[in-house]
Amino acid sequence: MPNPNFTQKLQDLMQRVGISSFRALSRAADVSERQILRLRQGKLEQMRLDVLLKLSLVLQIPLNEVVATFSTLKTQDSGFKAQDSGLSTTEKEIVDLKREYERSQLALEQQREVLQQEFQQSSLQLLESLLLQWPTAAAKAQENPELAAVKIVPLVQKPLEKLLQAWGVEVIAPVGAEIPYDPQLHQLMDGDAQPGETVKVRYTGYLQSEKLLYRARVSPVRGNRE
Incomplete structure (x- = not known):
């Protein structure tokens, strides 16, 4: 019996989400083209669950619909039973994974809202x-x-x-301070200066946990007309 070919079905789904090639699908879903070939050949039972999940998200269809569309075997009833074929077991695992994924997504969204509210409240208090x-x-x-x-x-x-x-944000130097020029921390507004030469801070800069946020804007002291 020849291997089934699901290429056209996959292309139809890709067209619905604006994906023009299998290579583009591979990149969008972050899966190998070999995995996509397996899907086209009806070898879904050989594919990992995380790969199927990635493809379902990119194609914007539920995992159980992926299984129903690209499966070579069909279950005889509406439930998934452990004593069924190997593929029905895979289908059950996929449905369970999809439910767990949806629960985790909901929990993350709720956690994100709580953290955002706490952040806003603490900022408003300050x-x-x-x-x-x-x-x-x-x-x-x-x-x-x-x-x-x-x-x-x-x-x-x-x-x-x-x-x-x-x-945890620190000021690099206060406005008006005269400090040695450091091109890593300072940005010249006019003129030029060599590292170590004295410059005057015109606009302060900021660091956060030693990470540079904004360089301080400075001018050479010798050209300062203020």
Whole structure:
């Protein structure tokens, strides 16, 4: 009996999701082209469950539909029984895997929402004084343009410092500081400078756990006109 050919069925499913070739399917699902060939040849029972899961996700069809579409053997009833053929056992394992995958996805989504809520709440607590006082301060500044800005700065600066400290973010150097030029940490805004030469910080930069977030923007002291 010749081997069944499921190539056309697979191509029809690929066309529905905009995949034009078996190589593209291989890359999208992160499975080998040999595994895809097995699917086309009806050798589903020789394929690993994780491979079938990846293909079902990319093709956007349930795992049990993958089995029903590319299976060479069919079960005689609606249930999966352990005493059935080897393929029905595979089908049962696939359905169980799909259910476990869906449960894990739901749990991850719920965990993600909880973590996001906790993150937002902790951030809002750190920014509490800014949230409560800034609108009033801004309104007063609009009513009285001569209001000294120095009185408003702490409303922004202190909550921001608390937030950065909580996140482990460190300032590379304060604005106005004159420091040795380090091209790994500093970005020249104008002129040029050699490593070690004195530069003045115009815009501060930030590190987080020794990882560079933003380089400090600096200017050579010899060309500073401020």
